Amino acid sequence: MYRVLAPIDSDEPRTRAQIEAIRDLPEAAESVRVDLLHVHEEIDAPGDEAGTSYIRELNERIEDLQGTPDTVGIAAEELESAGIEAEIHDITGEPVSAILEVAEEFDVDSIVVGTRSQTPVGKVVFGSVAQGVIIDSDRPVLVATP
Numbered sequence: 001m002y003r004v005l006a007p008i009d010s011d012e013p014r015t016r017a018q019i020e021a022i023r024d025l026p027e028a029a030e031s032v033r034v035d036l037l038h039v040h041e042e043i044d045a046p047g048d049e050a051g052t053s054y055i056r057e058l059n060e061r062i063e064d065l066q067g068t069p070d071t072v073g074i075a076a077e078e079l080e081s082a083g084i085e086a087e088i089h090d091i092t093g094e095p096v097s098a099i100l101e102v103a104e105e106f107d108v109d110s111i112v113v114g115t116r117s118q119t120p121v122g123k124v125v126f127g128s129v130a131q132g133v134i135i136d137s138d139r140p141v142l143v144a145t146p
Contacts, residue, residue, distance in 0.1 A: 001033050002110075003035065004022060004034045004035070005102060007038070008036050008069070008071055008072045009129075014114030014115065014116065016074075018144045021142055028082065035089055037090075073088075095132075110141065111139055111142070113130040114146070115145050116146075
């Protein structure tokens with residue numbers, strides 16, 4: 001079984017590009033398992049004491065407050081309809097670190113990140129999360145562009 005981590009955000013074209021890239025993997029329906037990951041980014045705390053405790057409380061409940069974007073459900077449905085096993089995970093943290101930690105924890109074989117649609121020159125520079133994953137990952141990273 002080939003295990004893939006696909007960090008999904010709220011951008012539908014980027015999510016659809018990731019789905020397509022996963023479907024295009026050799027023998028995807030027979031041998032690929034996908035962990036769909038949505039990272040809830042923590043809110044930064046203000047300098048005063050009252051604000052710090054309030055922000056900490058918000059961060060503890062951020063997954064419930066924000067919910068999971070529709071794109072995660074779309075990805076799960078599309079992959080399952082293609083016969084590809086998929087499981088959804090939520091985590092709170094700094095996106096690049098969280099993605100790399102989950103990749104390590106699940107011992108994935110590769111990570112499929114999505115990037116923004118860009119001009120030919122702009123494609124040289126990826127978004128900050130995709131770029132961070134590409135640079136810091138010890139695993140193969142497949143980049144999907146809408």
